[in-house]
Amino acid sequence: MLIARIGGAVITALAPRHGAEADALIWNGRKPARRAKLIVRAACAGDVAEAVRFAAANGLTVSPRGGGHQFTGIATQADMVIDLGALDGLTLDLAARTARVEPAVTNARMAAALERHGLAFPLGHCGSVPMSGYLLGGGVGWNSAEWGFACFSVAAVEVVLADGRLVTASARENADIFWAARGAGPDFLGVVTAYHLELREAAKATSTCVRVYPAARVADVAAWAESVMADAPPCVEFTCKVTPAPNGPVIAAIATVFARTDAEACAIHTALGHDAPEALQVVGPMPTPISALYEATEPSMPRGRRYAVDTLWSEARFGEVLGRITQDMARAPSGESMALVVLRPNAVETPRDAAFSCHGRIFGALYAIWEGERDDARNIAWLRTAIDGVAPLCTGAYVGEADLDRPDRALPTLAPEMRARLDALRSVLDPRGVFLRRIPSPALAAE
Ligand SMILES: Cc1cc2nc3c(=O)[nH]c(=O)nc-3n(C[C@H](O)[C@H](O)[C@H](O)COP(=O)(O)OP(=O)(O)OC[C@H]3O[C@@H](n4cnc5c(N)ncnc54)[C@H](O)[C@@H]3O)c2cc1C
Numbered sequence: 001m002l003i004a005r006i007g008g009a010v011i012t013a014l015a016p017r018h019g020a021e022a023d024a025l026i027w028n029g030r031k032p033a034r035r036a037k038l039i040v041r042a043a044c045a046g047d048v049a050e051a052v053r054f055a056a057a058n059g060l061t062v063s064p065r066g067g068g069h070q071f072t073g074i075a076t077q078a079d080m081v082i083d084l085g086a087l088d089g090l091t092l093d094l095a096a097r098t099a100r101v102e103p104a105v106t107n108a109r110m111a112a113a114l115e116r117h118g119l120a121f122p123l124g125h126c127g128s129v130p131m132s133g134y135l136l137g138g139g140v141g142w143n144s145a146e147w148g149f150a151c152f153s154v155a156a157v158e159v160v161l162a163d164g165r166l167v168t169a170s171a172r173e174n175a176d177i178f179w180a181a182r183g184a185g186p187d188f189l190g191v192v193t194a195y196h197l198e199l200r201e202a203a204k205a206t207s208t209c210v211r212v213y214p215a216a217r218v219a220d221v222a223a224w225a226e227s228v229m230a231d232a233p234p235c236v237e238f239t240c241k242v243t244p245a246p247n248g249p250v251i252a253a254i255a256t257v258f259a260r261t262d263a264e265a266c267a268i269h270t271a272l273g274h275d276a277p278e279a280l281q282v283v284g285p286m287p288t289p290i291s292a293l294y295e296a297t298e299p300s301m302p303r304g305r306r307y308a309v310d311t312l313w314s315e316a317r318f319g320e321v322l323g324r325i326t327q328d329m330a331r332a333p334s335g336e337s338m339a340l341v342v343l344r345p346n347a348v349e350t351p352r353d354a355a356f357s358c359h360g361r362i363f364g365a366l367y368a369i370w371e372g373e374r375d376d377a378r379n380i381a382w383l384r385t386a387i388d389g390v391a392p393l394c395t396g397a398y399v400g401e402a403d404l405d406r407p408d409r410a411l412p413t414l415a416p417e418m419r420a421r422l423d424a425l426r427s428v429l430d431p432r433g434v435f436l437r438r439i440p441s442p443a444l445a446a447e
Contacts, residue, residue: 006042006047006050007046009041013037022076023035026068027128036076042084045194055434063075063438067104067106072403072405090105092113098197102195103194107134108127111291122149123290124141135150136192137399140398145347153198153200154181154198157194161189162429177425187437203235206258208293208296211253211282212283213251215330222318226317226319235258236257236346238254241340243337307368312391312411313396314393315360325339360394399439413439
Protein backbone atom coordinates (compact mmCIF):
# COMPACT_ATOMS: atom_id res chain seq x y z
CA MET A 1 0.00 0.00 0.00
CA LEU A 2 1.42 3.34 -1.05
CA ILE A 3 -0.23 5.22 1.83
CA ALA A 4 1.77 3.16 4.36
CA ARG A 5 5.05 4.16 2.73
CA ILE A 6 4.64 7.93 2.51
CA GLY A 7 4.23 10.80 4.95
CA GLY A 8 1.73 12.57 2.70
CA ALA A 9 -1.77 11.51 1.64
CA VAL A 10 -3.32 9.37 -1.08
CA ILE A 11 -6.80 10.05 -2.46
CA THR A 12 -8.23 7.29 -4.63
CA ALA A 13 -11.03 7.55 -7.17
CA LEU A 14 -13.31 5.83 -4.61
CA ALA A 15 -12.99 8.65 -2.06
CA PRO A 16 -16.15 10.80 -2.00
CA ARG A 17 -14.08 13.98 -2.25
CA HIS A 18 -11.93 12.71 -5.17
CA GLY A 19 -13.61 14.76 -7.94
CA ALA A 20 -13.57 18.02 -6.00
CA GLU A 21 -9.96 17.45 -4.89
CA ALA A 22 -8.83 16.73 -8.46
CA ASP A 23 -10.58 19.84 -9.81
CA ALA A 24 -9.16 22.01 -7.01
CA LEU A 25 -5.66 21.14 -8.21
CA ILE A 26 -6.27 23.10 -11.42
CA TRP A 27 -6.07 26.90 -11.30
CA ASN A 28 -8.26 27.44 -14.39
CA GLY A 29 -12.00 27.60 -13.61
CA ARG A 30 -12.50 25.35 -16.67
CA LYS A 31 -11.55 21.90 -15.41
CA PRO A 32 -10.21 19.13 -17.66
CA ALA A 33 -12.61 16.30 -18.55
CA ARG A 34 -10.04 13.66 -17.53
CA ARG A 35 -9.09 13.26 -13.87
CA ALA A 36 -6.21 11.31 -12.36
CA LYS A 37 -7.37 8.11 -10.63
CA LEU A 38 -4.88 8.58 -7.81
CA ILE A 39 -3.95 11.86 -6.16
CA VAL A 40 -0.74 11.64 -4.13
CA ARG A 41 -0.04 14.61 -1.89
CA ALA A 42 3.71 14.42 -1.37
CA ALA A 43 5.11 15.71 1.92
CA CYS A 44 8.76 15.44 0.85
CA ALA A 45 11.02 14.32 -2.01
CA GLY A 46 11.07 10.80 -0.52
CA ASP A 47 7.28 10.60 -0.97
CA VAL A 48 7.69 11.60 -4.60
CA ALA A 49 10.20 8.79 -5.12
CA GLU A 50 7.89 6.24 -3.44
CA ALA A 51 4.94 7.37 -5.55
CA VAL A 52 6.91 7.15 -8.79
CA ARG A 53 8.17 3.65 -7.88
CA PHE A 54 4.60 2.58 -7.07
CA ALA A 55 3.32 3.96 -10.39
CA ALA A 56 6.10 2.24 -12.36
CA ALA A 57 5.45 -1.09 -10.63
CA ASN A 58 1.72 -0.87 -11.32
CA GLY A 59 1.86 0.36 -14.91
CA LEU A 60 0.41 3.79 -14.08
CA THR A 61 1.31 7.02 -15.86
CA VAL A 62 2.34 9.97 -13.69
CA SER A 63 2.04 13.72 -13.90
CA PRO A 64 3.61 16.05 -11.34
CA ARG A 65 1.57 19.09 -10.30
CA GLY A 66 3.17 22.29 -9.03
CA GLY A 67 0.39 24.86 -8.78
CA GLY A 68 -1.91 23.58 -11.53
CA HIS A 69 -1.45 26.85 -13.46
CA GLN A 70 -0.95 25.34 -16.92
CA PHE A 71 -4.19 26.53 -18.49
CA THR A 72 -5.04 23.18 -20.13
CA GLY A 73 -5.05 21.40 -16.78
CA ILE A 74 -2.53 18.83 -17.94
CA ALA A 75 -1.21 18.31 -14.42
CA THR A 76 -4.06 16.00 -13.46
CA GLN A 77 -4.49 13.98 -16.63
CA ALA A 78 -2.20 11.01 -16.04
CA ASP A 79 -3.32 7.97 -13.99
CA MET A 80 -1.55 9.41 -10.94
CA VAL A 81 -1.00 13.07 -10.09
CA ILE A 82 1.77 13.83 -7.61
CA ASP A 83 0.83 17.10 -5.95
CA LEU A 84 3.95 19.02 -4.94
CA GLY A 85 1.96 21.78 -3.21
CA ALA A 86 3.49 21.00 0.21
CA LEU A 87 7.09 21.20 -1.04
CA ASP A 88 7.59 24.88 -0.40
CA GLY A 89 11.02 25.26 1.21
CA LEU A 90 12.94 28.43 0.38
CA THR A 91 16.56 28.99 1.48
CA LEU A 92 18.67 31.97 0.49
CA ASP A 93 22.47 32.06 0.58
CA LEU A 94 23.06 35.81 0.61
CA ALA A 95 26.84 35.62 0.39
CA ALA A 96 26.78 33.32 -2.63
CA ARG A 97 23.70 35.06 -4.11
CA THR A 98 21.96 31.74 -4.63
CA ALA A 99 18.68 30.17 -3.55
CA ARG A 100 17.34 26.65 -3.14
CA VAL A 101 13.61 26.68 -3.80
CA GLU A 102 11.13 23.84 -3.73
CA PRO A 103 8.46 23.63 -6.44
CA ALA A 104 5.51 25.24 -4.62
CA VAL A 105 7.31 28.51 -3.82
CA THR A 106 5.36 31.22 -5.65
CA ASN A 107 6.60 34.27 -7.52
CA ALA A 108 5.08 36.54 -4.86
CA ARG A 109 6.78 34.74 -1.98
CA MET A 110 10.10 34.65 -3.77
CA ALA A 111 9.82 38.35 -4.71
CA ALA A 112 9.12 39.36 -1.11
CA ALA A 113 12.06 37.30 0.18
CA LEU A 114 14.47 38.74 -2.40
CA GLU A 115 13.25 42.35 -2.12
CA ARG A 116 14.26 42.43 1.55
CA HIS A 117 17.88 41.81 0.53
CA GLY A 118 18.08 43.96 -2.61
CA LEU A 119 18.17 40.82 -4.77
CA ALA A 120 16.19 39.76 -7.83
CA PHE A 121 15.38 36.85 -10.12
CA PRO A 122 13.50 36.83 -13.45
CA LEU A 123 10.22 35.96 -11.73
CA GLY A 124 6.97 35.49 -13.67
CA HIS A 125 4.41 38.24 -14.16
CA CYS A 126 1.76 36.99 -11.70
CA GLY A 127 2.39 36.41 -8.02
CA SER A 128 0.43 33.16 -7.65
CA VAL A 129 2.45 31.12 -10.16
CA PRO A 130 4.89 28.65 -8.54
CA MET A 131 8.50 28.00 -9.56
CA SER A 132 7.59 24.37 -10.35
CA GLY A 133 6.29 24.47 -13.93
CA TYR A 134 7.29 28.11 -14.52
CA LEU A 135 11.01 27.29 -14.50
CA LEU A 136 10.66 23.97 -16.34
CA GLY A 137 8.93 25.60 -19.31
CA GLY A 138 11.58 28.31 -19.62
CA GLY A 139 10.10 31.15 -17.57
CA VAL A 140 9.19 34.32 -19.47
CA GLY A 141 9.58 36.66 -16.53
CA TRP A 142 10.01 40.30 -15.61
CA ASN A 143 12.92 42.01 -17.33
CA SER A 144 13.59 38.94 -19.45
CA ALA A 145 15.28 41.02 -22.17
CA GLU A 146 18.06 41.87 -19.73
CA TRP A 147 17.99 38.97 -17.26
CA GLY A 148 17.17 36.26 -19.84
CA PHE A 149 14.52 33.58 -19.59
CA ALA A 150 14.37 32.29 -16.02
CA CYS A 151 15.55 28.75 -16.80
CA PHE A 152 18.98 30.16 -17.66
CA SER A 153 19.35 31.31 -14.06
CA VAL A 154 18.81 27.74 -12.82
CA ALA A 155 22.16 26.26 -11.76
CA ALA A 156 20.98 22.78 -10.75
CA VAL A 157 17.86 20.72 -10.14
CA GLU A 158 17.06 17.87 -7.77
CA VAL A 159 15.01 15.31 -9.71
CA VAL A 160 13.18 12.05 -9.07
CA LEU A 161 13.58 9.89 -12.18
CA ALA A 162 11.20 7.26 -13.59
CA ASP A 163 12.98 4.49 -11.63
CA GLY A 164 12.51 6.39 -8.36
CA ARG A 165 16.14 7.55 -8.01
CA LEU A 166 16.66 11.07 -6.65
CA VAL A 167 19.55 12.73 -8.51
CA THR A 168 21.03 16.18 -8.87
CA ALA A 169 21.52 17.55 -12.38
CA SER A 170 23.69 20.50 -13.34
CA ALA A 171 26.11 21.44 -16.11
CA ARG A 172 28.63 19.13 -14.42
CA GLU A 173 26.56 16.10 -13.37
CA ASN A 174 23.70 14.47 -15.27
CA ALA A 175 24.12 17.19 -17.87
CA ASP A 176 21.49 15.70 -20.22
CA ILE A 177 18.84 15.87 -17.51
CA PHE A 178 19.87 19.45 -16.73
CA TRP A 179 19.62 20.28 -20.45
CA ALA A 180 16.04 18.95 -20.46
CA ALA A 181 15.08 20.69 -17.19
CA ARG A 182 15.66 24.02 -18.89
CA GLY A 183 12.72 24.20 -21.29
CA ALA A 184 11.13 20.76 -21.71
CA GLY A 185 8.16 21.91 -19.62
CA PRO A 186 5.42 19.27 -19.29
CA ASP A 187 7.49 16.84 -21.36
CA PHE A 188 10.26 16.73 -18.74
CA LEU A 189 11.39 13.20 -17.78
CA GLY A 190 11.19 13.34 -14.01
CA VAL A 191 9.85 15.29 -11.04
CA VAL A 192 11.84 18.33 -9.95
CA THR A 193 11.80 18.48 -6.16
CA ALA A 194 14.09 21.53 -5.83
CA TYR A 195 15.74 24.19 -7.97
CA HIS A 196 19.08 25.87 -7.23
CA LEU A 197 18.92 29.42 -8.55
CA GLU A 198 21.43 32.15 -9.29
CA LEU A 199 20.24 35.51 -8.00
CA ARG A 200 21.22 38.99 -9.10
CA GLU A 201 21.22 42.52 -7.82
CA ALA A 202 17.76 44.10 -7.91
CA ALA A 203 17.03 47.03 -10.20
CA LYS A 204 16.79 49.87 -7.69
CA ALA A 205 14.61 52.19 -9.80
CA THR A 206 11.89 50.22 -11.55
CA SER A 207 9.24 52.44 -13.10
CA THR A 208 6.43 52.15 -15.62
CA CYS A 209 4.74 54.41 -18.13
CA VAL A 210 1.43 53.48 -19.80
CA ARG A 211 0.04 55.13 -22.96
CA VAL A 212 -3.49 54.24 -24.02
CA TYR A 213 -4.59 54.24 -27.69
CA PRO A 214 -7.68 53.35 -29.71
CA ALA A 215 -7.33 50.43 -32.14
CA ALA A 216 -7.37 52.88 -35.07
CA ARG A 217 -3.85 54.02 -34.06
CA VAL A 218 -2.37 50.52 -34.14
CA ALA A 219 -0.07 51.18 -37.12
CA ASP A 220 1.28 54.40 -35.56
CA VAL A 221 1.80 52.72 -32.19
CA ALA A 222 3.68 49.82 -33.81
CA ALA A 223 5.87 52.11 -35.94
CA TRP A 224 6.78 54.23 -32.89
CA ALA A 225 7.49 51.12 -30.83
CA GLU A 226 9.77 49.61 -33.50
CA SER A 227 11.62 52.90 -33.77
CA VAL A 228 12.25 53.56 -30.06
CA MET A 229 12.80 49.92 -29.09
CA ALA A 230 15.52 49.55 -31.75
CA ASP A 231 17.72 51.73 -29.51
CA ALA A 232 16.32 50.78 -26.11
CA PRO A 233 18.61 49.13 -23.56
CA PRO A 234 17.79 45.56 -22.46
CA CYS A 235 16.31 46.79 -19.17
CA VAL A 236 13.15 47.99 -20.99
CA GLU A 237 10.17 45.63 -21.09
CA PHE A 238 7.72 46.89 -23.73
CA THR A 239 4.28 45.28 -23.87
CA CYS A 240 1.11 46.19 -25.73
CA LYS A 241 -1.91 44.96 -23.82
CA VAL A 242 -4.93 44.76 -26.14
CA THR A 243 -8.38 44.55 -24.62
CA PRO A 244 -11.88 44.61 -26.13
CA ALA A 245 -14.01 47.71 -25.42
CA PRO A 246 -17.50 48.77 -26.51
CA ASN A 247 -16.12 51.13 -29.19
CA GLY A 248 -13.39 48.82 -30.43
CA PRO A 249 -10.22 47.42 -28.86
CA VAL A 250 -7.94 49.55 -26.74
CA ILE A 251 -4.15 49.25 -26.80
CA ALA A 252 -2.19 50.04 -23.65
CA ALA A 253 1.51 50.47 -24.50
CA ILE A 254 3.30 49.62 -21.26
CA ALA A 255 7.01 50.38 -20.84
CA THR A 256 8.57 49.07 -17.63
CA VAL A 257 12.15 50.15 -17.05
CA PHE A 258 14.36 48.18 -14.63
CA ALA A 259 16.95 50.91 -14.08
CA ARG A 260 19.74 51.21 -11.54
CA THR A 261 19.02 54.84 -10.62
CA ASP A 262 16.11 57.28 -10.90
CA ALA A 263 18.16 59.43 -13.28
CA GLU A 264 18.78 56.47 -15.58
CA ALA A 265 15.07 55.55 -15.50
CA CYS A 266 14.09 59.13 -16.30
CA ALA A 267 16.47 59.31 -19.27
CA ILE A 268 15.20 56.01 -20.68
CA HIS A 269 11.53 57.04 -20.35
CA THR A 270 12.29 60.34 -22.07
CA ALA A 271 13.93 58.51 -24.99
CA LEU A 272 11.01 56.07 -25.21
CA GLY A 273 8.51 58.93 -25.30
CA HIS A 274 10.24 60.45 -28.32
CA ASP A 275 7.70 60.90 -31.13
CA ALA A 276 5.12 58.79 -29.29
CA PRO A 277 1.72 59.10 -30.99
CA GLU A 278 -0.70 61.28 -29.06
CA ALA A 279 -2.42 59.03 -26.53
CA LEU A 280 -5.94 59.03 -25.09
CA GLN A 281 -4.28 58.84 -21.69
CA VAL A 282 -0.76 58.72 -20.29
CA VAL A 283 -0.10 57.32 -16.81
CA GLY A 284 3.41 57.67 -15.36
CA PRO A 285 6.29 57.21 -15.40
CA MET A 286 5.62 55.98 -11.87
CA PRO A 287 7.71 53.85 -9.49
CA THR A 288 6.72 50.19 -9.77
CA PRO A 289 8.60 47.94 -7.34
CA ILE A 290 7.90 44.25 -7.88
CA SER A 291 5.01 44.29 -5.37
CA ALA A 292 3.34 47.06 -7.39
CA LEU A 293 3.88 45.12 -10.62
CA TYR A 294 2.07 42.12 -9.10
CA GLU A 295 -0.77 44.34 -7.87
CA ALA A 296 -1.10 45.67 -11.41
CA THR A 297 -1.17 42.30 -13.20
CA GLU A 298 -3.31 40.27 -10.80
CA PRO A 299 -6.73 41.83 -11.69
CA SER A 300 -6.28 41.02 -15.40
CA MET A 301 -6.31 37.28 -14.70
CA PRO A 302 -8.86 36.58 -11.98
CA ARG A 303 -8.86 33.14 -10.40
CA GLY A 304 -12.02 31.11 -10.99
CA ARG A 305 -12.70 32.41 -14.51
CA ARG A 306 -12.61 30.03 -17.47
CA TYR A 307 -9.51 30.38 -19.63
CA ALA A 308 -8.29 29.21 -23.02
CA VAL A 309 -4.82 30.51 -23.81
CA ASP A 310 -2.18 30.20 -26.50
CA THR A 311 1.10 31.88 -27.30
CA LEU A 312 3.39 32.80 -30.17
CA TRP A 313 6.94 33.82 -31.00
CA SER A 314 7.49 35.87 -34.12
CA GLU A 315 10.25 37.57 -36.09
CA ALA A 316 7.73 39.48 -38.24
CA ARG A 317 7.19 43.23 -38.20
CA PHE A 318 5.57 44.35 -34.93
CA GLY A 319 2.83 46.17 -36.86
CA GLU A 320 1.78 43.00 -38.65
CA VAL A 321 1.48 40.93 -35.47
CA LEU A 322 -0.08 43.68 -33.34
CA GLY A 323 -2.45 44.67 -36.16
CA ARG A 324 -3.66 41.11 -36.63
CA ILE A 325 -4.17 40.55 -32.90
CA THR A 326 -5.98 43.86 -32.50
CA GLN A 327 -8.41 42.81 -35.25
CA ASP A 328 -8.95 39.48 -33.47
CA MET A 329 -9.64 41.26 -30.21
CA ALA A 330 -12.46 43.17 -31.93
CA ARG A 331 -14.17 39.79 -32.46
CA ALA A 332 -13.58 38.39 -28.95
CA PRO A 333 -16.83 36.95 -27.56
CA SER A 334 -15.89 37.98 -24.02
CA GLY A 335 -15.06 41.50 -22.86
CA GLU A 336 -12.67 40.05 -20.25
CA SER A 337 -10.31 38.56 -22.84
CA MET A 338 -6.97 40.17 -23.58
CA ALA A 339 -3.74 39.85 -25.52
CA LEU A 340 -0.20 40.71 -24.51
CA VAL A 341 2.23 41.46 -27.32
CA VAL A 342 5.80 42.06 -26.24
CA LEU A 343 8.40 43.69 -28.49
CA ARG A 344 11.91 42.56 -27.48
CA PRO A 345 14.57 43.45 -30.08
CA ASN A 346 16.68 44.57 -27.09
CA ALA A 347 16.92 41.07 -25.59
CA VAL A 348 20.26 39.53 -24.66
CA GLU A 349 21.20 36.44 -26.64
CA THR A 350 19.52 33.22 -25.52
CA PRO A 351 21.96 30.36 -24.79
CA ARG A 352 21.61 27.30 -27.01
CA ASP A 353 22.60 24.62 -24.52
CA ALA A 354 19.08 23.91 -23.25
CA ALA A 355 15.86 22.33 -24.47
CA PHE A 356 14.32 25.83 -24.45
CA SER A 357 14.64 26.66 -28.13
CA CYS A 358 11.59 28.59 -29.35
CA HIS A 359 11.78 32.33 -28.76
CA GLY A 360 11.80 35.51 -30.78
CA ARG A 361 11.83 39.28 -30.97
CA ILE A 362 8.06 39.29 -30.48
CA PHE A 363 6.24 37.30 -27.81
CA GLY A 364 2.47 37.14 -27.83
CA ALA A 365 -0.09 35.56 -25.53
CA LEU A 366 -3.84 35.48 -26.22
CA TYR A 367 -6.16 34.93 -23.29
CA ALA A 368 -9.83 34.04 -23.79
CA ILE A 369 -11.34 34.74 -20.36
CA TRP A 370 -15.02 34.19 -19.63
CA GLU A 371 -17.47 33.08 -16.94
CA GLY A 372 -20.01 30.42 -17.91
CA GLU A 373 -19.59 26.89 -19.25
CA ARG A 374 -22.20 27.64 -21.91
CA ASP A 375 -19.71 30.01 -23.55
CA ASP A 376 -16.83 27.50 -23.67
CA ALA A 377 -17.17 26.54 -27.33
CA ARG A 378 -17.44 30.11 -28.60
CA ASN A 379 -14.42 31.34 -26.68
CA ILE A 380 -12.22 28.34 -27.47
CA ALA A 381 -13.15 28.62 -31.17
CA TRP A 382 -12.27 32.33 -31.11
CA LEU A 383 -8.86 31.67 -29.58
CA ARG A 384 -8.00 28.91 -32.04
CA THR A 385 -9.16 30.89 -35.07
CA ALA A 386 -7.08 33.86 -33.90
CA ILE A 387 -3.95 31.73 -33.40
CA ASP A 388 -4.41 29.97 -36.74
CA GLY A 389 -4.73 33.38 -38.40
CA VAL A 390 -1.51 34.78 -36.95
CA ALA A 391 0.45 31.49 -37.18
CA PRO A 392 1.91 32.20 -40.66
CA LEU A 393 3.74 35.15 -39.06
CA CYS A 394 5.12 33.01 -36.23
CA THR A 395 8.02 30.67 -35.56
CA GLY A 396 6.79 28.81 -32.47
CA ALA A 397 4.86 28.94 -29.20
CA TYR A 398 5.76 29.14 -25.51
CA VAL A 399 4.96 25.86 -23.79
CA GLY A 400 4.12 27.44 -20.39
CA GLU A 401 0.94 29.02 -21.71
CA ALA A 402 0.35 27.00 -24.89
CA ASP A 403 -2.98 25.43 -25.85
CA LEU A 404 -1.78 21.85 -25.38
CA ASP A 405 -5.30 20.47 -25.82
CA ARG A 406 -4.93 20.83 -29.58
CA PRO A 407 -3.62 17.79 -31.46
CA ASP A 408 -3.51 19.99 -34.58
CA ARG A 409 -1.41 22.83 -33.13
CA ALA A 410 0.33 24.76 -35.86
CA LEU A 411 3.19 26.11 -33.74
CA PRO A 412 5.92 23.95 -32.17
CA THR A 413 7.12 24.56 -28.62
CA LEU A 414 10.61 23.10 -29.18
CA ALA A 415 12.93 23.29 -32.20
CA PRO A 416 12.84 19.96 -34.12
CA GLU A 417 16.40 18.99 -33.13
CA MET A 418 15.62 19.66 -29.46
CA ARG A 419 12.42 17.59 -29.69
CA ALA A 420 14.45 14.71 -31.20
CA ARG A 421 17.08 14.95 -28.43
CA LEU A 422 14.38 14.95 -25.76
CA ASP A 423 12.73 11.89 -27.31
CA ALA A 424 16.09 10.08 -27.41
CA LEU A 425 16.68 10.93 -23.74
CA ARG A 426 13.20 9.69 -22.89
CA SER A 427 13.89 6.29 -24.41
CA VAL A 428 16.86 5.93 -22.02
CA LEU A 429 15.46 7.49 -18.83
CA ASP A 430 11.80 6.59 -19.10
CA PRO A 431 11.56 3.66 -21.53
CA ARG A 432 8.20 2.49 -20.12
CA GLY A 433 6.59 5.91 -20.36
CA VAL A 434 5.90 6.49 -16.66
CA PHE A 435 5.72 10.24 -17.25
CA LEU A 436 2.82 10.99 -19.51
CA ARG A 437 3.91 12.64 -22.73
CA ARG A 438 1.57 15.53 -23.28
CA ILE A 439 2.80 17.86 -25.97
CA PRO A 440 1.44 17.37 -29.44
CA SER A 441 3.71 18.93 -32.03
CA PRO A 442 3.17 19.49 -35.74
CA ALA A 443 5.56 16.61 -36.42
CA LEU A 444 3.64 14.27 -34.11
CA ALA A 445 0.27 15.27 -35.53
CA ALA A 446 1.55 14.36 -39.00
CA GLU A 447 2.80 10.90 -37.90
C1 LIG B 1 -2.14 33.62 -13.83
C2 LIG B 1 -0.99 33.02 -14.60
C3 LIG B 1 0.09 33.83 -14.93
C4 LIG B 1 1.18 33.29 -15.63
N1 LIG B 1 2.25 34.10 -15.93
C5 LIG B 1 3.34 33.58 -16.53
C6 LIG B 1 4.48 34.37 -16.81
O1 LIG B 1 4.51 35.56 -16.54
N2 LIG B 1 5.54 33.81 -17.41
C7 LIG B 1 5.56 32.47 -17.73
O2 LIG B 1 6.56 32.00 -18.23
N3 LIG B 1 4.48 31.69 -17.50
C8 LIG B 1 3.38 32.21 -16.90
N4 LIG B 1 2.30 31.41 -16.65
C9 LIG B 1 2.36 30.01 -17.08
C10 LIG B 1 3.00 29.15 -16.01
O3 LIG B 1 4.37 29.43 -15.87
C11 LIG B 1 2.85 27.67 -16.41
O4 LIG B 1 1.50 27.38 -16.53
C12 LIG B 1 3.49 26.72 -15.42
O5 LIG B 1 3.30 25.40 -15.86
C13 LIG B 1 2.90 26.87 -14.05
O6 LIG B 1 3.54 26.01 -13.16
P1 LIG B 1 2.70 24.94 -12.35
O7 LIG B 1 3.68 24.25 -11.48
O8 LIG B 1 1.53 25.56 -11.71
O9 LIG B 1 2.25 23.96 -13.52
P2 LIG B 1 1.21 22.75 -13.36
O10 LIG B 1 -0.04 23.13 -14.08
O11 LIG B 1 1.12 22.31 -11.96
O12 LIG B 1 1.96 21.63 -14.18
C14 LIG B 1 1.94 21.59 -15.58
C15 LIG B 1 2.86 20.49 -16.02
O13 LIG B 1 4.21 20.89 -15.80
C16 LIG B 1 4.97 19.77 -15.34
N5 LIG B 1 5.51 20.07 -14.03
C17 LIG B 1 5.12 21.03 -13.17
N6 LIG B 1 5.90 21.01 -12.07
C18 LIG B 1 6.80 20.04 -12.25
C19 LIG B 1 7.88 19.54 -11.49
N7 LIG B 1 8.20 20.05 -10.30
N8 LIG B 1 8.60 18.50 -11.99
C20 LIG B 1 8.31 17.96 -13.19
N9 LIG B 1 7.29 18.38 -13.96
C21 LIG B 1 6.55 19.43 -13.50
C22 LIG B 1 4.06 18.58 -15.35
O14 LIG B 1 4.21 17.86 -16.55
C23 LIG B 1 2.69 19.19 -15.28
O15 LIG B 1 1.72 18.39 -15.93
C24 LIG B 1 1.18 31.92 -15.99
C25 LIG B 1 0.08 31.11 -15.67
C26 LIG B 1 -1.00 31.66 -14.98
C27 LIG B 1 -2.18 30.79 -14.65
